[in-house]
Amino acid sequence: MDEKKWRAEKFEANRPHLRAVAYRMLGSRTEAEDAVQETWLRLVRSDTSDIENLSGWLTTVTARICLDLLRARKSRREEPLTIHVPEPMVVHEAGNGTDPEQDALLADSVGLALLVVLEKLNPAERLAFVLHDMFDVSFDDIAPIVGRTTVATRQLASRARRRVQDTPPTTEVDLTRQRHVVDAFLTASRVGDMQALLAVLDPEAIFRLDAVAAHMGSVGEIQGRTAVAATFNGRAQAARPAVIDGAVGAVVVIGGQLRIALRFTLNDGNMVTAVDAVADPERLRKLEILLIEP
DSSP: OOHHHHHHHHHHHHHHHHHHHHHHHHSOHHHHHHHHHHHHHHHHHSOOTTOSOHHHHHHHHHHHHHHHHHHHHHHHHTSTTBOOOOOOOOOOOTTSSSOHHHHHHHHTTOOHHHHHHHHTSOHHHHHHHIIIIIHOOOHHHHHHHHTOOHHHHHHHHHHHHHHHHTSOTTHHHHHHHHHHHHHHHHHHHHHTOHHHHHHHEEEEEEEEEOHHHHHHHTOOOEESHHHHHHHHTTOOTTEEEEEETTEEEEEEEETTEEEEEEEEEEOTTSOEEEEEEEOOHHHHHTOOEEEOOO
């Protein structure tokens, strides 16, 4: 077997593992695929004659690429109101053009709540936690990737683990519940389905806007299910679901810039009791936002 064919076969055998590592590091299918493709390009350009453990080498390269992407993402987030965040995995039904098997593989043990927590970790903490706790990579092997000693790397993972373990156990279930309601609201809004909007709104629902949002829409506070539904009927075309400060809501991002955040309040009956629109730049800067992939 020639060298080129051998590399290709070995890489394809490792691809599912590399995608899983990259997705847990980045939280985005698109970025994970890009990272894996870059790993392949580096393999093609490398001399593999001295590599004893190719699987380990590929994992290390993928991890380094992901770490660079996380650091670049963190740097971009320091720019005012710039949004560039990963998307949680949504497992699709068969027959819609996606690969349910691969989606299930990536989604395994990576719920929305965990991604929210991982987003709060710094890049080195996230890498140490993901590689060690999820893929059983030794701290000795992780240390050179993050540029720390083995002891310091162990501490990185320990800090990350504490934050993950401190996440309330009911968060994932609650976020899923919120996601269903917000998705139903946004879908009904986009297609102009008044009855569907009314179905997810509490009779006493209220739509509140901060001063900047009110100026954009030239409306004030709106009260009552029918009035709120009429306001959103046929709207929300640019709105994307997102986790905002730990709860599911929606955001409008234009040209990479966050323009509006919609925060939803739900009652125990899974109905929307309030929608709050935030457009003031100072308030938007203080929000922790994780976009959700459609």
